[in-house]
Amino acid sequence: MSVQHDSDKLWQTIRDEVREFSEREPTLASYYYANVLSHPSLGSALSFHLATRLGCDSVPEMTLSEVFTAAMADDPAxxxxxxxxxxxVYERDPACNHYVLPVLFFKGFQAVQAYRFAHWLWRKSRRSLALFLQNRISTTLDVDIHPAAQLGKGIMVDHATGVVIGETARVGDNVSLLHGVTLGGSGTGHRPRHPQVGDGVLISVGAKLLGNITIGEGAKIAGGSLVVSDVPPHVTVAGVPAKVVGKPAHYAPSLDMDHGM
Incomplete structure (x- = not known):
């Protein structure tokens, strides 16, 4: 399920989109220039934009931007x-018809990228700054991801308000989550106590997954479900507590975003 994308081609496409946007809406021309067109690369633009969202008087934007840039230089992943x-986001969200939209406007995407920098800090034992970032992400974007959590790539968090992902949670590649999803803990020990989510899983709006449970690859979690036990691969579960109610039509329901049973 892993796909290699061309970051240089994507960056050029984003710049072309923004030039068109600037012509259509001159009021935002300065905004587009500051956040995209003045930057030499996608990484530079993202560092600047997230820093402007998350910076504050005590930790200014420039300081955070330098931290984000250092993280990407140290870890190209x-x-x-x-x-x-x-x-x-572009492929799974019908409301996203330009590649630049998640970068500038979608807080779910922004929260996940800011988490990636916090996770880098956590792994570098700079944990106070990592927790500071977690707090700023939660305060400004209403998404709470612990910096020790492990998220794969190809993640889409749609709308994102109220998403919570706990410290020992693991999320695989190509997973889609909607707003109000909780990957919560059970117990007070230091052992894994949060869900372990496989590749290609779709977790629908308001679902609550609690404890050190395994969600098999290609599973679908219906909206509003309470999941407290393991979910086999390639099944649909629903209810409180969740039970198997069918099978997804797609091998990776996160990709087709079909929320039916």
Missing amino acids: ILEAVVADIYA
Whole structure:
């Protein structure tokens, strides 16, 4: 399910889109220039834009932008994941008809990318700054992802309000989550206590997954479900508590975004 994308081609497409947007809406021309056209690369633009969203008086935008840039220089996989996430939103969200939209306007995408920088900080044992970023992401974007959580690439978090992903959660590649989803913990120990989500899973609006449970690849979690036990691969579960009610039509329901049973 892993697809390699051309980041340079994507960056050129985004620049072309923004030039067209600027002509259509001159009021935003300065905004588009500051956030896209003045930058030499996608990584530079993303660092600047997220820093303007998350910076504050005590930790200014320029400082955060430098941290984000350093993270991508140290770990090229971060930018690879960013690119995969942009394509994921473009391909799965019918409301996204330009590649630049998630970068500038979709807070689910922005929250996941900011988490990626917080996760880098966590792995570098810069945990105070990682937790600061978690707090800023939660405060400004209403998405709470612990920096120790492990997220794959090709992630789409649609609308995103109220999404919570706990410390020991793992999320595979090409997963789609909607607003109000919780990957919550059970217990107080240091062992894994949050869900382990496989590749290609679709988790619909308001679903709550609790505890160290395994969600098999290609599974579909129906909206409003409460999941407290393992889910086999390639099944649909629904209800409180969730039970198997069918099978998804697609091998990776996260890709076709069909929320039917």
